Amino acid sequence: MTSPIISLRDVRYRYPDGNAAIDGLDLDIEQGEAVAIVGPNGAGKSTLLHLIAGLIPVSDGKLTIDGKEIDKRSVDRPNELEWLRRKLGIIFQDSDVALFNSTVWNDVVFGPLHMGLPVEEVRARGNRALERLGISHLRDRAPYRLSGGEKRKVSIASVLSIEPEILLFDEPTADLDPRSRRMVVDLLKSMTAEGKTVIVATHDVNAVPDFADRIIVLKRRVLASGDVRTILSDEDLLSASELDVPEVARLFRVLSSIGYVTDELPFCIDEAVDQIRKRSDRVHVHSNVPERPMTESKP
């Protein structure tokens, strides 16, 4: 069995005023895993991401990234810090925080440039990141003139240009219009498909089943960890964590109460379509009525 790429053992973090944000947290994340961290406000989700990113030091306990321990002294070891920055990228919730240059291009190349990469490589990475997000046309625009969705895309591109192995997203779908939200969820899925380790702190339980292999419920420590179905089926846990099931699941619960029963409760659109198909097949076989092909209605 391979060792986890991220490991936290009895990790604690206290704010300067002494209050505990993270209190005795144990967690292992495997390479290539897509993990959603959920929990109520103040559960320590953002703090956990900042700890993993080495932006704030652990007060107690042990944090290792790919076998290397990250502690207070890591800040004073430039080689270790540079290794960590290349290994891991964090996308902040507030895009205005992440976009601190006067043009999109300067923001996108900031990471590779400060990692001391050759200029040609910096340029190539910047262009690749812009193309991947489909925002090459924004290259010379000022970040403060962009829409919320565009800002989010640029802030993601500015981290993708580093080409990190581990990606940390803090509330990536918050405050986005439906189309931009879809784009972000698709991007998370594609990152996972590429084998990157993706860790997402989110309130958006509707998006979680679309990309996550595992859900971690956090409330200063790990309350529960398991696959999406196990966690989202545990009503007591969700209630204790001030969370709700995805809207698709809520809909199917209502449908179930009026007699539309499916084999399993679906948690995302794809699962819902599967369940509807299965049920439809069963009904047709049972009633011996041939399935009518779906046609688009014409105006």
Added chain:
Amino acid sequence: MFERLLSQVTKVIRQSLEMETISRRDGVLQRLDPRFVFILLLSLVVISVLLRNPLSMFLMIVLSLILAALSKVPLGWYLKRVWLFVPLFSVAILVPSMTNLVTAGHAFGPSIHLFGSTLYLTKEGLAYAAAFTLRVGAAVSLSILMVATIGWSRLMAALAQLRFPPSFVIILDMTYRYIHLLLDTVANMFMARKSRMVGRPSKAEIREIGGSSVTNLFNKSYRMSENVYQAMLSRGYTGKPRVMSDLRASKVDAVFTIAVISFAVVVLVFDWSGSSTALHNLVAYLGVGSW
């Protein structure tokens, strides 16, 4: 109070948008390499400040207008921005200098008797005020032309490639970027407060609202500065800023810049030689006098 503040914020944002729009036009200065435009206009500003004769200053103003016209800067907008502000500013600080209290000389117009002394405008004082106003006007005209035609991001790229210290460039760049965010935040804050208020607040309430808003804004700014620094650290910043610039200059850039600076140097030489006849001849030769 809120209306005035909101309209001021909107005005600043609109002006910045106007500048960005002008910097994207297909004009002469916009087509030049921004490093050359920066050097050209900075040289002209320095030369304008060194001039003594109002006629040479007038020539520099005409030169700035020609450059503005060639760069497709709307002249109405340009003249309004310079000549509404400069005379007001100059008069405000030059009133004492126009009188015999500061500048002795020949009386101009009626005199006033105050507390046993006579106060009057002097011809020498007025000439000094006129020269000062023209000098400031020329310098401001050229500075506005610099910001309007280069555009902020290209100006920063130019400074970076001209070997200005990277920390200076980054701080300037971030200041400009976050001023916009600050203005947005201020506008939103006051809009939100306005939406929950009925009637006109008293002076005491205005003071209270102003105080709490400043505190709130300071806290937000402080928190944001911490977060921005963390975002920089997370992308490899280690305290040594680096900037990248892709600017490429051509011979045309150099020739145009040298030609315009040479003209300004000729004006400066004539000005310093004290030969007003030569300056008049230069003006007549250029046909500027017929304007």
